[in-house]
Amino acid sequence: MYHNPVLLEESIDSLEIKKNGVYVDLTFGGGGHSKEILKRLNKEGKIIAFDTDEDALQNQINDSRFIFLRQNFIYLMQNLSFFKIKKIDGLIADLGVSSHQFDIKERGFSYEGDNELDMRMDVNQNINAIKIVNTYSEQKLADLFFYNGDLTNSRRISKLICDYRKNIEIKNSNQLNDSLKPILNKGYENKFLARIYQSLRIEVNDEIGCLKKLLNQIPKVLKPNGIASIITYHSIEDRLVKRFFKNGNFNKEPEKDEFGNIKTIFKIKKFIKPNDLEIKENPRSRSAKLRVAKLI
Numbered sequence: 001m002y003h004n005p006v007l008l009e010e011s012i013d014s015l016e017i018k019k020n021g022v023y024v025d026l027t028f029g030g031g032g033h034s035k036e037i038l039k040r041l042n043k044e045g046k047i048i049a050f051d052t053d054e055d056a057l058q059n060q061i062n063d064s065r066f067i068f069l070r071q072n073f074i075y076l077m078q079n080l081s082f083f084k085i086k087k088i089d090g091l092i093a094d095l096g097v098s099s100h101q102f103d104i105k106e107r108g109f110s111y112e113g114d115n116e117l118d119m120r121m122d123v124n125q126n127i128n129a130i131k132i133v134n135t136y137s138e139q140k141l142a143d144l145f146f147y148n149g150d151l152t153n154s155r156r157i158s159k160l161i162c163d164y165r166k167n168i169e170i171k172n173s174n175q176l177n178d179s180l181k182p183i184l185n186k187g188y189e190n191k192f193l194a195r196i197y198q199s200l201r202i203e204v205n206d207e208i209g210c211l212k213k214l215l216n217q218i219p220k221v222l223k224p225n226g227i228a229s230i231i232t233y234h235s236i237e238d239r240l241v242k243r244f245f246k247n248g249n250f251n252k253e254p255e256k257d258e259f260g261n262i263k264t265i266f267k268i269k270k271f272i273k274p275n276d277l278e279i280k281e282n283p284r285s286r287s288a289k290l291r292v293a294k295l296i
Helices: 008-014 032-039 054-059 073-082 099-103 129-135 138-149 154-165 173-179 189-204 207-221 235-247 276-281 283-287
Strands: 022-025 046-050 066-069 088-094 222-232 266-272 289-295
Touching: 008 032, 008 088, 008 222, 008 266, 008 289, 022 032, 032 046, 032 088, 046 073, 073 088, 073 207, 088 207, 129 138, 129 154, 129 189, 138 154, 138 189, 154 173, 189 207, 207 222, 207 235, 222 235, 235 266, 235 289, 276 283
Parallel strands: 022 046, 022 088, 046 066, 088 222
Antiparallel strands: 222 289, 266 289
């Protein structure tokens, strides 16, 4: 049910695995990254994996060195403290939606087919995409599409949705797509709708807020020379990761001390994209970017 993870070999190699090290897989999914890390650990090594998706439970690894937590990765520090782990040697995060989640149409992540607009990573949370498209104000929807999807015509998008929902509650992908027909340009429909659904998914799961909370914890949990490897899939999250690794914050400029000296937290190690073969075998990998940084 789960596909091979994107940039698997490159991302695991980038962690420079220590055989007796402690590592965290922040997005367990099908377990591909965790399994590869375990291959490189000795009996003293350990890996802790996070995932909010119930479907990931079936992929747990029967290994004494492996701990699975069905929690959001924003609780990283809290759980390390619970397990009395002061610092870790490295962590990996493969952000976004897994192929498995896209392929299970009932989850509502895809704009194809007549599917209920759900989009929750954690199916136990209250808010879903149906609630957002039907209850958010026109201005709030416009902001959502502008900031989560880089959509410059966000006000037009929002107005079309709000006008459509006056007559019928938007519950499924066909209805949402139908509301946007006046601005679906032939030949670009899929690309446009992908950004619409991305925008809603990010809002449903508070992906940007969670990513910021995670990134702020990384310097606190890594050992000196510990490595963070993060795979991103769209410009919004990639920009956050890039700026944080470079500047130590989410702004365009780095932090400085009282003397005006730049505070350097990380040494940037790598920036990798999938090669042509991987993109051919897995077209969904085409937008992936792996960013790697070492804590100084």
